[in-house]
Amino acid sequence: MRVVLGILGALVVGGIFSSVLRTLVIPRPTRSGFTRAVQTTVRWAFQMPADRFTSAEVKDRVLAPAASVAILMTLVGWLACFMIGYGLLEAAVSGLGATAALREAGSSMFTLGFASSEHADLTAIDFCAAATGPITIGLQIGYLPALYGAYQRRETEVTLLQARTGSPPWGPQILARYAQVGIIDSIGELFRGWERWSAEVSESHTTYPILIHFRSPKANRNWLVAMLAVMDAAALRLALNPSCPQAEVRMALRAGYVCLREIADVRGIPYDRDPSPDGPVSVTYEDFLQGLARMADQGYSAERTPEEAWPDFRGWRINYEAVAYRLAYDIDAVPAPWSGPRRTAEAIIVPDTPVDRRPVARS
Structure with a gap:
């Protein structure tokens, strides 16, 4: 049974470590099944109530926080799975019960230090867990400036286009x-x-x-x-x-x-x-x-x-x-001419075009 717990723990830790690398570190398009599953679930939770409205403005207000919440819940999911994985490893190495193993894994991961045992063979796992929590949070914090920088560059041109057309x-x-x-x-x-x-x-x-x-x-x-x-x-x-x-x-x-x-x-x-x-x-x-x-x-x-x-x-x-x-x-982009159907029947928004007020020549 302890061997099975150890294998499961190693698979969980390794899989989540791979997800963190694919999402935050590797600078190329890579697919993480865990990240995609979490973010899809979060977006679904926002999309379901948004689909009840036909107003583009109301739907936009409902959907606006979805991406940011998905990023936060991805971090929470990583940390929770790391704690479970390290808890399984500690239970496999020391024979601790599920509650005690998760308690020690969480104490080590978040560097709280409120739980420790006399098992010397847990030291290496505790050190790994202690490094994993801050590293994951630090990588996520470092990921946000790159994310929002790309967002701002994208929106600058979109705003310029609005001013022009x-x-x-x-x-x-x-x-x-x-x-x-x-x-x-x-x-x-x-x-x-x-x-x-x-x-x-x-x-x-x-x-x-x-x-x-x-x-x-x-x-x-x-x-x-x-x-x-x-x-x-x-x-x-x-x-x-x-x-x-x-x-x-x-x-x-x-x-x-x-x-x-x-x-x-x-x-x-x-x-x-x-x-x-x-x-x-x-x-x-x-x-x-x-x-x-x-x-x-x-x-x-x-x-x-x-x-x-x-x-x-x-x-x-x-x-x-x-x-x-x-x-x-x-x-669920804003409904506009020549841009296709949306999830719910909505009226196409006619472009609001700026009007030039030119001076009138005086005689």
Whole structure:
């Protein structure tokens, strides 16, 4: 029986140690079953009441703490499992009862020192337990600045996009806004910035998957919806104005769907790696015409007719639409035009666009 307890204890300690390494230390996308199970359970506890509401603002308030609570509960789960694992090892080595073994393991792990025994063969286990508790807590504390630094860098660009195009962002509205203020020729700067942003998000959100569920400070903003809007704007620009400079636009579009696919790989979301350009998309031709009408109202000049541009737009969008829609559904992003369905039936929020107040010339 003591041998079985020892094996179980070693497996628990080793497994949780592996989970800590995969989550906090190894700087590359690695999957920890324990971490994922804890965080999924916590998010489910928040998602269940959120699904009872149809208001995007109310759902955002309910879901906002979920990711932070998931991080805290992961730490609690690690410490609890370490204590159980060391308790099993101590029971196996010394023959202590379950209560006494857990008491000594907890006293050692949290360096409280209120429980000790006269068994010399427990010393090595006590020392290991005493090191494990502070190291795990220290690693978690060190993990938070990297996590929140990546979050702040992500949200800076999302906020800038709101100032430029409105919120929630929408692909046609981006081009319409740039045309409205007469800076459409400088839109390449936007796409260059979002190419780099996509690369940073790809790196941070695959290394720290919990970032996917960190919500924006405002209910009508969301990193995924912003990314989808920029990609749609790029696809529209390529389809409507083929003679304009394409390097920045195409690189931003490619960086966007590569980012989405890498996040999908980490989350185990299946997708077609080589979709047919002639395949169907959820955005209909009528939706496409509505977007073009919005752009034309603000003075956007297109080289192609809608009939000529539609096949190209559809061919670009099919590369990222399915993955973006699935992620938007999973994280319950703010409902926005051309961003797919949500977990509950919600009205699409029409973008709130900033209005320029220009001085009137006086005679």
